[in-house]
Amino acid sequence: MGLDRPLAGLGAGMKVTPHQHGGVPEQAGRAVDPVSVPLSLPGPLPTWTETHCPYCALQCGMRVGLLDQRWEVSGRDFAVNAGNLCRKGWTAAELLDAPDRLRAPLMRRARGEPLASVSWDEALTFVVGKLGALTAAHGPDAIGVFGGGGLTNETAYMLGKFARVVLRSKHIDYNGRFCMASAAAAAQRALGIDRGLPFPISDLASAQAILLVGANPAETMPPLMRYFDEQRARGGCLIVADPRRTLTAQAAAIHLPIALGSDAALANGLLHVAIRDKLVDVDYIANRTVGFEDARQAVAAYWPDRVERLTGIAARRLVEVAHIIAEAPSAMVITGRGPEQQVQGVNNVLGFINLMLALGKIGKPASGWGCLTGQGNGQGGREHGQKADQLPGYRSLRDPAHRATVAARWGVPESELPPAGPSAMEMLRDLGEPGGVRGLLVMGSNLVVSAPDAAALQARLAKLDLLVVSDIFLSDTAALADVVLPVAEWAEHEGTMTNLEGRLLHRRPARRPPSGVRTDLEILKAIADGLGRGAFVSDEPEVVFDELAGVSAGGVADYAGMSYQRLRAGEALYWPCHAPDDPGTPRLFGERFPTADGRARFHAVRCGAAAEEPDDEYPLYLTTGRLLAHYQSGTQTMRVKALRAAEPEPFVEIHPQLAQSHGIAAGDRVRLCTRRGAGSFTARLSPGMRLDTLFVPFHFSGEGRANTLTQAALDPISKIPEFKIAAVRMERVADLPTEVTTPSPGGAPG
Numbered sequence: 001m002g003l004d005r006p007l008a009g010l011g012a013g014m015k016v017t018p019h020q021h022g023g024v025p026e027q028a029g030r031a032v033d034p035v036s037v038p039l040s041l042p043g044p045l046p047t048w049t050e051t052h053c054p055y056c057a058l059q060c061g062m063r064v065g066l067l068d069q070r071w072e073v074s075g076r077d078f079a080v081n082a083g084n085l086c087r088k089g090w091t092a093a094e095l096l097d098a099p100d101r102l103r104a105p106l107m108r109r110a111r112g113e114p115l116a117s118v119s120w121d122e123a124l125t126f127v128v129g130k131l132g133a134l135t136a137a138h139g140p141d142a143i144g145v146f147g148g149g150g151l152t153n154e155t156a157y158m159l160g161k162f163a164r165v166v167l168r169s170k171h172i173d174y175n176g177r178f179c180m181a182s183a184a185a186a187a188q189r190a191l192g193i194d195r196g197l198p199f200p201i202s203d204l205a206s207a208q209a210i211l212l213v214g215a216n217p218a219e220t221m222p223p224l225m226r227y228f229d230e231q232r233a234r235g236g237c238l239i240v241a242d243p244r245r246t247l248t249a250q251a252a253a254i255h256l257p258i259a260l261g262s263d264a265a266l267a268n269g270l271l272h273v274a275i276r277d278k279l280v281d282v283d284y285i286a287n288r289t290v291g292f293e294d295a296r297q298a299v300a301a302y303w304p305d306r307v308e309r310l311t312g313i314a315a316r317r318l319v320e321v322a323h324i325i326a327e328a329p330s331a332m333v334i335t336g337r338g339p340e341q342q343v344q345g346v347n348n349v350l351g352f353i354n355l356m357l358a359l360g361k362i363g364k365p366a367s368g369w370g371c372l373t374g375q376g377n378g379q380g381g382r383e384h385g386q387k388a389d390q391l392p393g394y395r396s397l398r399d400p401a402h403r404a405t406v407a408a409r410w411g412v413p414e415s416e417l418p419p420a421g422p423s424a425m426e427m428l429r430d431l432g433e434p435g436g437v438r439g440l441l442v443m444g445s446n447l448v449v450s451a452p453d454a455a456a457l458q459a460r461l462a463k464l465d466l467l468v469v470s471d472i473f474l475s476d477t478a479a480l481a482d483v484v485l486p487v488a489e490w491a492e493h494e495g496t497m498t499n500l501e502g503r504l505l506h507r508r509p510a511r512r513p514p515s516g517v518r519t520d521l522e523i524l525k526a527i528a529d530g531l532g533r534g535a536f537v538s539d540e541p542e543v544v545f546d547e548l549a550g551v552s553a554g555g556v557a558d559y560a561g562m563s564y565q566r567l568r569a570g571e572a573l574y575w576p577c578h579a580p581d582d583p584g585t586p587r588l589f590g591e592r593f594p595t596a597d598g599r600a601r602f603h604a605v606r607c608g609a610a611a612e613e614p615d616d617e618y619p620l621y622l623t624t625g626r627l628l629a630h631y632q633s634g635t636q637t638m639r640v641k642a643l644r645a646a647e648p649e650p651f652v653e654i655h656p657q658l659a660q661s662h663g664i665a666a667g668d669r670v671r672l673c674t675r676r677g678a679g680s681f682t683a684r685l686s687p688g689m690r691l692d693t694l695f696v697p698f699h700f701s702g703e704g705r706a707n708t709l710t711q712a713a714l715d716p717i718s719k720i721p722e723f724k725i726a727a728v729r730m731e732r733v734a735d736l737p738t739e740v741t742t743p744s745p746g747g748a749p750g
Contacts, residue, residue, distance in 0.1 A: 049510035050076060053089040054150075054490035055631050057196070057373040057500040058221050060085055064093055064491050064510040071096045071491075071510070079572065080201060080499065086222035088631055091640045095489065096511075098639050100473060102486035103516040115474075115484060120518070120526075123483050128530030130466045130482075131167070134439045140418070144171035144427055144437035147386040148444025149179070149375030150632075152495030152507065154544040155520040156377065157392055157551075158537060159443060160385025162524050165412055166533040170421035171437050173388040175445040177424035178452075179337055180378050181718035182345030183371035189346075190353045190603060191362070191588075192595035193556055194382070194394070195502040195575070196373035197334075198588035199366075205230035206366035209328035211239045211321070213263065213352060214338015214724075215372050218247035219628040224372075225251070237324055241266060242338060243623060244653070244695055245688025254321065257690055260621045260725050262311040263339035265607040267351025268299040269307030270322045271358055275299065277319075279326035281360025288363075288593070291602035295354050298604035310607060312690070326359050330366040337374065337625070341723040344608045345715045351605040362600065363589030373500035375632070380498030383557040383575075384548060388427070389420035392548060393555020396420075402555075409551045410536070423719035425451070425712050432463030439466035443487075443520060448476040449633035449701050452710040452721040453676045470523055475635050476701050485523055488513040493520075494541045496567070502574045502585075504559070506567040553578070556594060610725040611713030614692070618674060618727035620658075621693040624706045630699035637699070650704025652681040653695040654730070659685050662730055669733040672696070674726050677708040680733065694728060 048063040061078020062085060064071060071093035075083040095101075105123035106115040134142045145163040147156060156174075163172035184194040191198075204210065204227035217224040228238055228251065240249040241256040241263075249255040258266055274280050275296060285292050304315035311318075325331045333356055339348035353362075353369050361367040373379050385392045395402035397420040407414040421427065428451065430436030440461075451457050461467060461480055469481040478484045492513040497505045513519065518526075525539035538544050542564045553560035561577040561584070577584040592598035614620055629646040630637040637643045652670050664670060668683045672694065680703040681696060689695065698706040713722045 048074065049491075049508050051491060051508045051510065052078075052497060052505050053085065053376075054092055054636070055086075055088050055376055056221050057376060057378050058201075058223055059376060059497050059499040059505050060089055060223055062089060062092070066511075081223040082226065084223040084226065087629065087646070088637060088640075088643065091642055092636075093491070094640050095472070095636055096491055098473070100639070101514070102471065102473060102484065103514055104486060106474075106481075106484040108482050111482075115479075115481075120516075123485065124526050124530055127466075127468055127483055128527060131439060131527070131531065134465060135167070138438055140168040141170055141421075141435075142438040143167050143169045144431075144440045145169070145386075146424070146427075146440060146442045146445055146447065147172070147174035147381070149174060149176040149378040149381040151377060151381060151386075151444045151520060152493075152497060152541070153377065153380040153384055153504075153548060154495045154541045155443070155524075156381045156386045157384035157548040158521060158524055158544055160387075160390075160392065161410065162528060162537060164385075164417055165410055165536045166528045166531055168416065168418060170388075170418035171427050172386060172421060173424040173427055174381060174386045175424070175447075175450060176375065176378055176382050177387070177719060178450060178721060178723070179341065179374045180371070180382060181423075181720040182340035182342075182715055183335060183349050184382060185346045185718040186349035186353060187371075190350055190357070190601050192593045192600070193588065195588065196379050197370040197501040198368060199370065199501070200503075200574075200586045201227065201501045203366045203587075204228065204332070205234070207231060207328075207330050207332045208234075208236045208366075209239070209325050209331040210236065211241065211325055211331075211333045211352075212248065212252070213241045213266075213333065213335045214340070215334060215336025216242065216244075216246040216248045216625065217372065218251060220374070220626045221372065222628065237328070239321055239324070243621075243690050243693050244686075247628075249688070254317070256311075256313050256317065256321070259310070259312045259690070260623055260693060261342065261344070261610040262607065263342070263348040264344060264351045264605055265302060265307050265310040266313065266318075267348065267355055268302035268605060268607065269304060269311070269313075269318050270325070271295070271351070271355045272299045272302045272307075273304065273319050273322035274326050274355065274358055277323070277326075279323065280358045284360030285358060288360075289357050289600045289602055290597070291604075292358065294604040295358070295602035298606055299354075302607075325355075330364065331359070331361055332356075332367055333369050335369075335371045338724060340371070341720055342725060343611045343713050343715050343722045345720050346717040347605050347608060350603045354602050354605060357600050357602060363587075363591075363593075368589070377497045379500060379502060380496070380504075383498070384552070388423050393552030393559075394557035395555050405554070406551060412536075423714070425714055425719065425721055428457055428460065429712070431460040432465075438464060439468075440464055441468045441470075442477060442481075443470045443523075446471075446475040446477045446633040446635060448480065449705060449707065450698070451712075452707050452723060453712040454705060454707040454710075455677050456712075470520065471635070473635050473639065475633070486517045487523065488517055488519045492517070496541075496545060496564075498575070504562055504567065504573045504575065506564065611722050612675070612711055612725065612727045614727045618729045620728050620730060621690075622672065622674065622709060622726040622728035623693060623695055623724050624698045624710065625695065627697045627699060630697070632699070634699040634701070647697075647699075650679070650681050650696065650700040650706070651684045652730070653684050653686045653689055655689040655691050655693075656685045656687055658689075658691050659683060662732060664730075664732045671731045671733050672709060673729045673731070674709040674711070676711060679703055679705060679708050694730060698723075
């Protein structure tokens with residue numbers, strides 16, 4: 001496969017200019033760039049491997065190489081990031097030789113005993129034996145599988161096949177259910193397809209108006225900000241709706257500090273103004289959509305003065321924003337986790353899609369609706385079968401024709417495929433219960449930190465008869481496992497990822513995994529072999545991809561025309577891509593929507609209540625989110641010295657007036673309490689916060705674990721938990737020292 005690929009010309013095509021939104025970090029956290037390597041250095045020049053960043057869904061292009069016995073990263077002039085990387089990307093290679101890297105399987109020989117190193121043979125024999133015994137005693141649905149949005153397409157595909165063909169269990173879902181599910185469900189219902197950005201990311205720079213709702217890319221995807229910078233330089237208007245005045249909101253022309261849970265009211269208010277002021281595209285509505293009358297009637301009740309009371313946004317500002325978006329020749333609405341991680345998440349997103357359909361923007365150049373996929377393979381991870389109700393190619397387990405197609409391509413009777421299973425939180429709620437999962441395999445996720453109502457989940461994990469976790473490090477979840485299997489890191493195995501714009505990317509390995517470490521595919525293959533079903537599973541990435549592409553043929557997410565050969569040749573491939581000579585589909589919806597009649601669907605949207613509202617006992621709102629320095633539940637970034645130094649401890653962001661009313665000063669210890677539990681945080685004062693809202697980052701474990709506080713109430717359609725809204729009480733902790741012990745690294749890849 002060619003593990004190393006030499007750099008064609010030192011620094012050729014590279015761009016290393018620091019970017020104002022975090023392109024090149026301070027020297028302490030910066031990897032050496034080849035452009036700056038003196039040619040007089042002794043020894044051979046490094047061999048660089050072109051690959052992609054292991055973190056977010058931008059999947060920035062980078063090079064990885066061994067320089068002076070250290071693995072280093074350099075930027076490369078890839079289309080998405082043009083040589084820029086955020087501080088997480090620049091320091092990504094530091095993890096390749098982390099001292100606490102798992103290099104051998106760990107196992108408990110008896111409950112209550114500590115984890116101890118064992119051989120692969122012993123670990124796999126134990127796992128296979130327990131899986132067989134649990135299946136024999138309780139049926140195949142006694143085994144559950146939990147995947148992740150950071151897994152490669154090949155692993156996500158094989159994980160779904162493994163669950164349904166090898167284990168024959170209905171119990172499989174993944175952590176993308178925690179972040180992308182609402183946008184995916186809304187897009188499928190309204191537009192007939194779920195692709196985060198239905199246009200190339202470069203279109204952002206050409207849009208003359210952009211409304212960004214509940215997203216903070218300046219911290220979560222810093223290289224993305226160059227597109228907004230360019231948009232502004234071209235005279236475009238960026239509008240940000242967010243309860244916090246984030247770094248992204250500070251870069252915007254207009255900030256709308258909306259009240260938590262009022263996203264649908266904002267969307268409906270904008271559409272109300274557009275209809276009232278005759279800004280809608282009547283011909284587009286008539287020719288390309290259905291259901292407008294229902295949507296029109298629903299928004300009739302959302303006049304500007306009422307929306308001001310619901311959202312906190314002045315009526316005149318609402319009218320101004322509606323006119324900016326409607327009158328701009330090209331305009332976009334982009335949603336993030338803010339409106340999506342709510343019990344009204346699907347409703348919220350449908351409201352913004354309604355707006356853009358009514359304005360006739362969707363399918364036009366540099367226009368439309370999209371969402372910012374978060375995890376590295378959050379897009380591809382939800383297309384190939386690791387979701388509870390899904391088969392490869394974005395087919396449905398509930399559709400008899402879809403089931404028959406996939407079963408035939410897998411060579412099994414359709415009747416052997418299990419039915420659609422429960423969603424992630426529904427599966428996790430029943431752990432250890434009669435009829436529920438008794439043995440759980442976790443790959444690429446750290447549930448103990450990333451799932452809501454985490455303390456209750458931790459107690460349920462303890463009820464399992466078997467918990468197997470594959471990870472790079474001993475994450476919080478792995479520490480609870482019966483068996484821990486060490487897996488290869490991003491730079492140690494080949495595979496593909498699909499970024500937020502639906503573009504397929506080739507992740508090339510820079511080295512082989514360390515001795516004692518296996519790839520995800522090798523682990524699945526070994527367990528399948530032990531269960532006597534190994535003929536259904538391959539551990540060769542390119543073989544798996546070719547199978548994936550063939551099985552997806554004819555599905556909504558059609559990869560049939562894609563191949564490693566085309567990727568190695570440098571082609572830019574966007575799905576759907578139906579045949580080897582198909583250039584792919586960078587832009588969707590130009591002429592029709594992938595629905596039965598080719599038309600998009602409006603939906604009647606009303607602003608519903610959150611699952612939990614503040615009251616006398618818990619008088620404030622709590623919301624959660626990400627930081628520039630860290631990623632997901634922190635398994636990787638907490639182990640990088642520069643990143644940990646940048647954000648070493650959990651904190652709560654408070655408006656200064658609110659803090660003063662509670663006798664809290666910057667740096668004080670603060671105790672936050674919800675109906676699920678309590679946590680300890682350091683106070684940070686920010687005038688950019690709403691007076692009724694607190695913010696905590698979700699990357700930390702221990703006493704600062706944000707998801708101890710969050711609730712597991714679910715959107716009825718997407719089944720996403722309401723991470724973004726909880727009722728909370730805040731107390732100053734006067735009797736504790738101001739020094740805070742830095743939490744131990746936690747989290748999981750992806």
